Amino acid sequence: MGNARTALFNWLFARNQRGAFVLRIEDTDIERSEDRYEAQLIEDLKWLGLDWDEGPDKPGPFGPYRQSERQDVYRGYATQLIDQGHAYFCFCTPADLEAEREAALKAGLQPRYSGRCRTRPREEAARKVAAGEPAAVRLKVEGGTFAWNDLVHGPVSFASDVVADFIMVRSGVHSGGHPAYNFAVVIDDHLMEITHVIRGDDHISNTPRQLAVYQALGWTPPAFAHLSTILGPDRTRLSKRHGATSLDSFRRQGILPEALGNYLALLGWSPGDGVTEILTRQELVAGFSLAHITKSPAVFDYGKLHWFNRQYLKQAPLARLAERAALFLAEAGYLAARPPGAAELAWVERVVDATLKNLDTLRQLPAAARVIFEYSAADAVRDEETGQAARDPGSREVLAAFIPKVLALGEPLSYEKFREITKTVQKETGKKGKDLFHPIRVALTGAVSGPELEKLIPIFEEGSRLELPRRVKGCAERLREFAAAASLNGA
Secondary structure (H helix, E strand, O other), X not given: OHHHHHHHHHHHHHHHOOOOOEOOEOOOOHHHOOHHHHHHHHHHHHHOOOOXXXXXXXXXXXXXXXXXXOHHHHHHHHHHHHHOOOXXXXXXXXXXXXXXXXXXXXXXXXXXXXXXXXXXXXXXXXXXXXXXXXXXXXXXXXXXXXXXXXXXXXXXXXXXXXXXXXXXXXXXXXXXXXXXXXXXXXXXXXXXXOOEEEEXXXXXXXXXXXXXXXXXXXXXXXXXXXXXXXXXXXXXXXXXXXXXXXXXXXXXXXXXXXXXXXXXXOOOEOOOOOOOOOOOHHHHHHHOOHHHEOOOOEEOOXXXXXXXXXXXXXXXXXXXXXXXXXXXXXXXXXXXXXXXXXXXXXXXXXXXXXXXXXXXXXXXXXXXXXXXXXXXXXXXXXXXXXXXXXXXXXXXXXXXXXXXXXXXOXXXXXXXXXHHHHHHHHHHHOOOOHHHHHHHHHHHHOOOOOOOHHHHHHHHHHHOXXXXXXXXXXXXXXXXXXXXXXXXXXX
């Protein structure tokens, strides 16, 4: 969620400023970088509704946009810094560095590189590298202070001794070494003419290292804005133990992308009036400003996200919801595991329309629609609550009058016919309101509550004519079974 919100804020700012939004794949960590992760990332961002002007799939003037394809660029600048005396080869082994670290900790000092390779003559270092000895490249960090005016946090500064001589290139520039993050992003941001870097505040400690690289190369750094952390409901850093935390997991829950995007935009940012919550993407772009980003951490509230999703579910076209809902119904075994046909989709639209007001997410649809697919008159009669319709004399009187009239139709029950029959039954029995409709609902649905019968009746009838993995029973079949299970005389 933190990465998704960061991408969204960058996108909103770029669109508000009529700038360029750049997607760069930072895959210098070979062990953790795989094509499937890149594919998932791109799919997730597109699902969230973000587009980019330049990226691996959109060639632009500053490509390539994968860091793994820019190795020669980094090596060239690393060599330049070595030649200019701003960087040097480091031959320290992991064991050497660990020994230094342990010694510093024992002395009660903050571990930092001692600089033992800093004074080695360049000619000697070059000979060792040429002989094949593994070497990293470290930047010479000069004394002083690294400071910037953060567009969220205001003035921030770090003493140079906190930064120390850090590794720019792992394993040596001439032996196929890979650039470290803090080196590669500086080169890329400068060459790609990035003006604003908006990222999480866990990168604040990286900024002085990057400023040191800018300083060594004589370049002007971009503006930095560091976003606050997103916390879970318990006010600890949001993680998987809090529940769903990835875009893909929310998509699989049936959260709409526009609902999640709207909610994410309000985590650490507020519109000009500080009140409005439901905002279209166009309204978010028009009103977005870095000045309205808060420094304090934002708390991810799953209940609030579900509230947003309910609002957007109500606004979404039923045809669009039906396409997504069909996947969840198929997963539950209610629809075939294949793309639904036109007739099935039109029917699923009815199902969604009938159950929508009770849904926080589309994943809840199969449970809300259970009365459609899983009808058992025997279970309804045996159940303590619904069985009252079979035991109560008044309810039995209503059903004994109602069921034969429906069965006598000889055709599918329409809601208009349903209303006619219930009016007749009302006159015959003197029952009205709940006393009239409650037993009828139980007999038709096997439940005491649920979607409106006006919507359910055509769903039952149309569904019974579809070829579905779990057959939907029509109204007449349901009533006939209930009459038999309840031993209703005359029905």
